[in-house]
Amino acid sequence: MSQPPAAGPDFTAPGFAGCYRHPDRQTGISCQRCRKPICGECMNAASVGFQCPSCVASGRSSIRTPRTAFGGSMRSAAQGTATKVLMGVLTASYVFNLVSGGLVLSMLVLSNEYVYLGEYWRLVTYAFTSAGLLGLLMNLLVLWLAGRAMEAALGSWRFVALYVAAGLGGASLSFAVGPPGLVAVGASSAVIGLLAANALVKRRGGEDIRPDIGLLVLLVLYSVLVGFNSFGWIGLIGGIAVGALVGAVMAYAPRDRRTVFQVIGLLGVVLLCVVGVGLRMMSY
Numbered sequence: 001m002s003q004p005p006a007a008g009p010d011f012t013a014p015g016f017a018g019c020y021r022h023p024d025r026q027t028g029i030s031c032q033r034c035r036k037p038i039c040g041e042c043m044n045a046a047s048v049g050f051q052c053p054s055c056v057a058s059g060r061s062s063i064r065t066p067r068t069a070f071g072g073s074m075r076s077a078a079q080g081t082a083t084k085v086l087m088g089v090l091t092a093s094y095v096f097n098l099v100s101g102g103l104v105l106s107m108l109v110l111s112n113e114y115v116y117l118g119e120y121w122r123l124v125t126y127a128f129t130s131a132g133l134l135g136l137l138m139n140l141l142v143l144w145l146a147g148r149a150m151e152a153a154l155g156s157w158r159f160v161a162l163y164v165a166a167g168l169g170g171a172s173l174s175f176a177v178g179p180p181g182l183v184a185v186g187a188s189s190a191v192i193g194l195l196a197a198n199a200l201v202k203r204r205g206g207e208d209i210r211p212d213i214g215l216l217v218l219l220v221l222y223s224v225l226v227g228f229n230s231f232g233w234i235g236l237i238g239g240i241a242v243g244a245l246v247g248a249v250m251a252y253a254p255r256d257r258r259t260v261f262q263v264i265g266l267l268g269v270v271l272l273c274v275v276g277v278g279l280r281m282m283s284y
Contacts, residue, residue, distance in 0.1 A: 082156040128167075150197065186239075197247025
């Protein structure tokens with residue numbers, strides 16, 4: 001005659017309870033922080049005992065993300081992701097323009113005539129266009145050398161906002177004071193704006209910025225004396241001016257309300273560009 005199976009351990013004994021996430025699983029282990037019962041699947045090893053998934057997640061959220069002196073996240077900015085994305089966008093616009101026989105560039109470059117007709121997006125896309133292969137390579141080189149350092153200092157979103165704002169500054173000044181038939185590319189205006197902002201960031205740190213100022217002057221003189229576009233220097237001046245303004249906003253924002261100050265300052269600079277464009281539109 002077969003014997004009845006031996007009785008298993010009595011999990012209903014005192015000290016055992018259902019896991020707070022899996023009530024059908026009896027356990028004698030509890031979270032060291034909240035004392036909730038946890039099964040083997042929910043156990044997370046801690047310095048002493050085990051913790052439940054909820055307490056682990058709560059502990060992670062309470063850890064502050066390390067920030068740079070200008071408010072950027074050290075974790076994301078250190079990888080230079082935004083710089084690489086910008087480099088990819090500049091390269092893509094050049095390649096697609098070649099494949100399309102010039103169609104892409106014709107839709108993105110700044111054209112004072114077409115902006116006056118309502119194609120306002122050109123004031124922004126201007127910052128993503130380069131003058132030929134040599135111009136593209138120069139812009140990529142500056143981004144690779146200086147862009148990653150700027151992104152590491154400011155953080156990714158501040159860095160991208162600075163680039164776009166500097167490009168907008170170059171486009172706005174070109175539209176405001178350039179001839180009606182002006183057609184121009186503007187990645188160089190955005191890039192030189194980064195260099196101007198970098199000078200302000202270095203100045204904030206007490207570094208000597210005279211070499212940076214000399215470099216900016218040389219780049220503008222090169223555009224005036226050697227550049228193929230006789231009005232290209234206007235965009236460079238606009239990029240430098242707006243880049244310096246945004247750089248000052250980022251670098252000198254008070255620490256206790258830094259992000260708010262930076263966002264308001266950035267919007268103020270953009271509004272200044274919009275006003276300049278609007279005044280020129282009224283005079284046409």
